[in-house]
Amino acid sequence: MLARLDQPIAAIATAPGRGAVGIVRVSAKDVRAVIDAVCGRALKPREATYLAFRAADGSAIDQGLAIHFPAPHSYTGEDVLELQAHGGPVVLQLLLARCLQAGASIQLRVAEPGEFTQRAFLNGKLDLAQAEAIADLIDASTEAAARSATRSLAGEFSREIHALRDALIDLRMLVEATLDFPEEEIDFLQKADAQGQLDRIQSNLARVMQRAQQGALLREGINVVIAGQPNAGKSSLLNALAGAELAIVTPVPGTTRDVVRQTIQIEGVPLHVVDTAGLREGADQVEQIGIERAWGQIEKADAVVFLHDLTRADAPEYRAADAAIAAKLPGDVPVVDVWNKVDAVAASSVIPAPSSVTAAPSPVTAATSSVIPAPPSVIPAQAGIQSSEAPGRKPWIPASAGMTLLASPATVLSTPSPTAPSAPSAPTLPAPAGLTLSAPAGLTLSARTGEGLDALRKKLLELAGWQSAPEGVFIARERHLHALRRVDAHLMDAAAQLARAAQALDLLAEELRLAQNALSEITGEFTADDLLGVIFSRFCIGK
Numbered sequence: 001m002l003a004r005l006d007q008p009i010a011a012i013a014t015a016p017g018r019g020a021v022g023i024v025r026v027s028a029k030d031v032r033a034v035i036d037a038v039c040g041r042a043l044k045p046r047e048a049t050y051l052a053f054r055a056a057d058g059s060a061i062d063q064g065l066a067i068h069f070p071a072p073h074s075y076t077g078e079d080v081l082e083l084q085a086h087g088g089p090v091v092l093q094l095l096l097a098r099c100l101q102a103g104a105s106i107q108l109r110v111a112e113p114g115e116f117t118q119r120a121f122l123n124g125k126l127d128l129a130q131a132e133a134i135a136d137l138i139d140a141s142t143e144a145a146a147r148s149a150t151r152s153l154a155g156e157f158s159r160e161i162h163a164l165r166d167a168l169i170d171l172r173m174l175v176e177a178t179l180d181f182p183e184e185e186i187d188f189l190q191k192a193d194a195q196g197q198l199d200r201i202q203s204n205l206a207r208v209m210q211r212a213q214q215g216a217l218l219r220e221g222i223n224v225v226i227a228g229q230p231n232a233g234k235s236s237l238l239n240a241l242a243g244a245e246l247a248i249v250t251p252v253p254g255t256t257r258d259v260v261r262q263t264i265q266i267e268g269v270p271l272h273v274v275d276t277a278g279l280r281e282g283a284d285q286v287e288q289i290g291i292e293r294a295w296g297q298i299e300k301a302d303a304v305v306f307l308h309d310l311t312r313a314d315a316p317e318y319r320a321a322d323a324a325i326a327a328k329l330p331g332d333v334p335v336v337d338v339w340n341k342v343d344a345v346a347a348s349s350v351i352p353a354p355s356s357v358t359a360a361p362s363p364v365t366a367a368t369s370s371v372i373p374a375p376p377s378v379i380p381a382q383a384g385i386q387s388s389e390a391p392g393r394k395p396w397i398p399a400s401a402g403m404t405l406l407a408s409p410a411t412v413l414s415t416p417s418p419t420a421p422s423a424p425s426a427p428t429l430p431a432p433a434g435l436t437l438s439a440p441a442g443l444t445l446s447a448r449t450g451e452g453l454d455a456l457r458k459k460l461l462e463l464a465g466w467q468s469a470p471e472g473v474f475i476a477r478e479r480h481l482h483a484l485r486r487v488d489a490h491l492m493d494a495a496a497q498l499a500r501a502a503q504a505l506d507l508l509a510e511e512l513r514l515a516q517n518a519l520s521e522i523t524g525e526f527t528a529d530d531l532l533g534v535i536f537s538r539f540c541i542g543k
């Protein structure tokens, strides 16, 4: 790909399909041959001219706007011709074919994905992090992700990286200068406060890493799988979270047979929510395949919402089936226990929690699979999330909710109730200590009324590790995080070296050099060609 940099390229720049306007772009050392043939006249630099795009026989392919961006003042830094036509797939194909024909003498060819932007990078119009931000902006699935990509495109992320790099270069120069005067080294470094310089670089790096980590979350989102027995209300919950009727909801158990997926956003963080077939034994063949797919999704999830049906919480066979599912859940995926249909349960049967008792994080017990969640009416609740949406009622989580999931990291995230419940009909029973302390809470909600949904949204964000307000976040890729982690490791080694009584200044200098190189990979000053190829080939065609 890189070897073909001197070749002229052309592509349809707009998305496939119909649109009001569609654009064909040509980038070359010199595009005048194409302008002459297709536009039939010279164009003023950087000015849109309304004219007919001509076929070889002189007939009009379309009427539109043509703009010539003479090199180097263009998107790619080369000579660029942009033809803005009507946005039909056929007319744009015709126009592209016409450009290729007109540019045959200069060996004009169709551009590969990302090739225009790659040229912009190689011609110094933008750095690698900015080029990636363009792709991230196009791919952004939430407003917050788009805004942070725009900031990176404008160079905010790159500026932070450059500031770190410059500070590193200063320190390197100091150390290398000291290397030349070994007899004075300790004094020299101390006077120049090498230690202080390194400390500052490390703490600035930590701040950049934190912002980039949050940005990676914005870019990728997290995969949340809703799992549970048939009829728990999984499809209803997906619909409620998405605010749309996406999945089929019926009272018939086993309605969902295939995986239904929807990206929703919570505070700008994309959550890819997956509704799965109800997990049960003895399903028919089709349903069984759905169940296998559900397990496949659970294995891949970043978090599982394990949905239980509060109206069936009393039934021993229901609880046994829940326990069997819990036992099969992978230990390394966080699980949130959620009890649905709180609207259908009389307030008196859900017992409030005494405010003084909190659920303690419990150690993982070997017996998890045999612990069956008890119905809310028999075991007093100790902890729960109070619905923020229905101030009149106080739904409390059964103490046992989630008992089967002690292995799950999510279970310790529950919020103990700060206030005493006011439901007058609810008896406050003393808590059997052994049971309640080991009982982590889940959430109660109603997919039907929306009660409790906000608490679930909050919990999912918490699970995702979301902390920031989106303003401070850099859209970041795994590649950037990986580079930052390597910078961090080299700086730690450098710090260890600096702290030694007998410093090996050459080793210190080497660590600083490696840290600088890792940093420069982010902006592309120090990046292997094959990596560049991979990065740009993931762009969309015409970009």
Ligand SMILES: Nc1nc2c(c(=O)[nH]1)N(C=O)[C@@H](CNc1ccc(C(=O)N[C@@H](CCC(=O)O)C(=O)O)cc1)CN2
Pocket: 069, 072, 073, 074, 075, 082, 125
């Ligand atoms: N019609 C149209 N809209 C578009 C693009 C395009 O190519 N065409 N873009 C493409 O993806 C994006 C804008 N990117 C661009 C970046 C630089 C230049 C450009 O001409 N730069 C010159 C001059 C700068 C100046 O006048 O200040 C330069 O960098 O020298 C143009 C578009 C989004 N919108």
Ligand SMILES: Nc1nc2c(ncn2[C@@H]2O[C@H](COP(=O)(O)OP(=O)(O)OP(=O)(O)O)[C@@H](O)[C@H]2O)c(=O)[nH]1
Pocket: 229, 230, 231, 232, 233, 234, 235, 236, 237, 248, 249, 250, 251, 252, 253, 254, 255, 256, 257, 276, 277, 278, 279, 340, 341, 342, 343, 344, 445, 446, 447, 448, 449
């Ligand atoms: N009262 C009440 N009923 C609900 C609630 N959520 C779902 N339901 C009902 O429960 C039944 C099952 O809902 P679904 O969303 O289809 O359940 P599911 O878990 O996706 O079911 P499968 O597709 O069989 O796995 C439907 O009749 C829903 O109307 C709720 O919050 N309250």
